Amino acid sequence: MYQYPQRLFATRLSDKEILNKMKFGLLGYPVAHSKSPALFAAAYKHSPHTYELLEFPDLLKGLEAAVKGGYSGLNITAPYKEEVLSFVHNADSLTSEVAAANLLLFSKGEIKAFNTDYEGVKSSVADFVTPGIKALVTGCGGAGRAAALALRDLGAEVVIANRDYKKASKYASRFGTAACPIEHVPQFAKSARIIIDTIPAETDIYGNTSFDGKLIFEANYRNPQLIDKCTAEGGKYLSGIVWLVNQAIPSFRLFTGENPDSEAMELLASLW
Incomplete structure (x- = not known):
């Protein structure tokens, strides 16, 4: 597994700051077309948390940018769902069985992988x-x-x-x-x-x-x-929009520990 420089984790937000405002994002290449930020905004209308797009042609550089930038978690999309497992510290049993991850959580200097596509x-x-x-x-x-x-x-x-x-x-x-x-x-x-x-x-x-x-x-x-x-x-x-929403609901719950407004997410998706 890739060894991240400890200085990267040292730049993360404090626990108190993370509780007040968490940063999440989608890492892939390309991702400019993604509807995930809009879904996140609908899911947590009055939340201080943010969700951004990280478009990197190099996975490692994208992960290092996320760690350095204080992100609490990432969704992972093409073409990195398989490759990303080489850069995590551990993965849950489902993710290991699928051998692909679409979600990462950053905590206490470690990266854990999950799969909500399932x-x-x-x-x-x-x-x-x-x-x-x-x-x-x-x-x-x-x-x-x-x-x-x-x-x-x-x-x-x-x-x-x-x-x-x-x-x-x-x-x-x-x-x-x-x-x-x-x-x-x-x-x-x-x-x-x-x-x-x-x-x-x-x-x-x-x-x-x-x-x-x-x-x-x-x-x-x-x-x-x-x-x-x-x-x-x-x-x-x-439509794949149905898949997008139904994987985003457990993703966002894993990110924040809070239930997303699934009705608002589905209403928004119905307009696409």
Whole structure:
């Protein structure tokens, strides 16, 4: 694990200052498009806490800037959810199983990692999952793995599809799910009742597969690719905004120790 210079932690705010005002943020590259600051503002309207964007092409420099800047915690987004685990002192069991983190807490000279993507997916799709329902997750990055694990724990039969089949197979073995090469997506998508798409690049991997009667949950809310096809073919579409909100609620609670105004967050998200 990377050893941070102690001088960085020495520059942090005092405990008294932290209690009065805490700084949080989102670290990734790029992040200028993120809606997380607006969600945080809605969650804590009368709070002195702040939430900022930290856009760094180098993860280590971003982490050092956050520690030096007195941040109490960070959300982590692409492309750093996996890499960041090399720079933390410890991670909870869920984060270790997913092997990806989207939240860090800074406390007493240490950095602890968490994963709220899992809860974001689980709470979003729980009403649609019945025992043994077939589900397909496309992509095996941090978001895809959290989605696969959440579906598995809800009782679905999960297949993970990925361009790097060896990676998909590795995590499928760990999770007790199945895996397939990305080229086989049309075959598995036909029988799947739930499809969670976490592939960020614009691509058509579904071929002529009809989305009729399927739940399509697309992580990419910035530039969605599947909503028109899903709507036209009679599927049920869930926007990545739903995932964003449902992972932000436990994230913000971990940050502050206070319950966020989830109704205000959902109201704001409904306008996007």
